[in-house]
Amino acid sequence: RDRLRAGDQVVVNASVSLYEGRGDYQLIIDSLQKAGVGDLHQQYEACSESVEVEIFTASEVEAFASQKKDKWLPKLANRMPRSRQEYFGIGHYLQELTRHLQGDFRQSVLIVGPPGSGKSALVRAYEQRVGRNWFDKPWVTSAPRCIQALTENSGWQFNLGQLVKELRESGDVLYLGDLAEWFEVGQYSGNSVSVADALREPLQRNEVLLVAEVTPEQLQKIELRSPGYSQLFHCIEFDDRNPEEENTIAVNAVMDIARQHTVKVSRGVVEKVIYLQRRYAPYSGYPGKVV
Numbered sequence: 001r002d003r004l005r006a007g008d009q010v011v012v013n014a015s016v017s018l019y020e021g022r023g024d025y026q027l028i029i030d031s032l033q034k035a036g037v038g039d040l041h042q043q044y045e046a047c048s049e050s051v052e053v054e055i056f057t058a059s060e061v062e063a064f065a066s067q068k069k070d071k072w073l074p075k076l077a078n079r080m081p082r083s084r085q086e087y088f089g090i091g092h093y094l095q096e097l098t099r100h101l102q103g104d105f106r107q108s109v110l111i112v113g114p115p116g117s118g119k120s121a122l123v124r125a126y127e128q129r130v131g132r133n134w135f136d137k138p139w140v141t142s143a144p145r146c147i148q149a150l151t152e153n154s155g156w157q158f159n160l161g162q163l164v165k166e167l168r169e170s171g172d173v174l175y176l177g178d179l180a181e182w183f184e185v186g187q188y189s190g191n192s193v194s195v196a197d198a199l200r201e202p203l204q205r206n207e208v209l210l211v212a213e214v215t216p217e218q219l220q221k222i223e224l225r226s227p228g229y230s231q232l233f234h235c236i237e238f239d240d241r242n243p244e245e246e247n248t249i250a251v252n253a254v255m256d257i258a259r260q261h262t263v264k265v266s267r268g269v270v271e272k273v274i275y276l277q278r279r280y281a282p283y284s285g286y287p288g289k290v291v
Helices: 039-049 058-070 091-102 119-130 143-150 156-170 200-204 216-225 243-260 267-280
Strands: 010-019 024-034 109-112 173-178 209-214 234-237
Touching: 091 109, 091 119, 091 209, 091 234, 109 119, 119 209, 143 156, 143 173, 209 216, 243 267
Parallel strands: 109 209, 109 234, 173 209
Antiparallel strands: 010 024
16 A cells, blocks of 8 residues: 555544543544545556556558458568657757658668667667558568568568568558577578678668668678668768766666656766766666666
8 A cells, every 4th residue: 555645635444542641532543535536546656657548440440450361561560569769869860760660761760879879779769750550660670580570481581571572562661679699590591691681782772761770899700791772861970979968868768768657766876877888888878777
């Protein structure tokens, strides 16, 4: 049960007796409950604040079922879930990403930045901006999940061609996550071509809209293995932030998460956590790892 606070109104079932030693009245409480809203209703409100329901029309449900049955994309990816979080320090990157995915000259995008810099957060912020309707949401997958689905009944190369055709016809955005992983799947004895290699030609022809992310170190290795691959994308490179900017982003993000979960967190506590992480884990990603 919640603890009572000063000023709370309550309804009690109690008995009154006289304490003869001091001549004081004493109140012996048998049961107590909050007056007004009531404990059960407060629990309901607490639950309802954290639940978000997405309702589809009958035509959307029918279209979704048909799409899942007949096409490759729903077999290996999902629509990105709705994000309620507020994102800080990436506004100009978000404008750039939106311009290249939604503008007149659409192009796949590669997000480059160190660990914890906000690459994945940028994609979630994009979903938040454009995904108000279910069929506008980007798709999200991973290299292991994709290759598992593509090799279910036959060779993955043919099925990948069908997937590319679907993406070309629908114009949907597919978020790949870590691009380096896609160079590690699809190869087998007698075949040195990875899924990333096979996607090179569709990217050159701008047939697909893909979003992926890499660290600068991963990008160097990719360019050594497959020269010019990053040029198939529009690259968004995260600039180096000074510690003060990173701290401000981390504090604001933590305070926003606390607000969503109706938890009180002192800014001083967050700043202390940042200080400790910088001292004892100086090479961890900022500001993402702090959050």
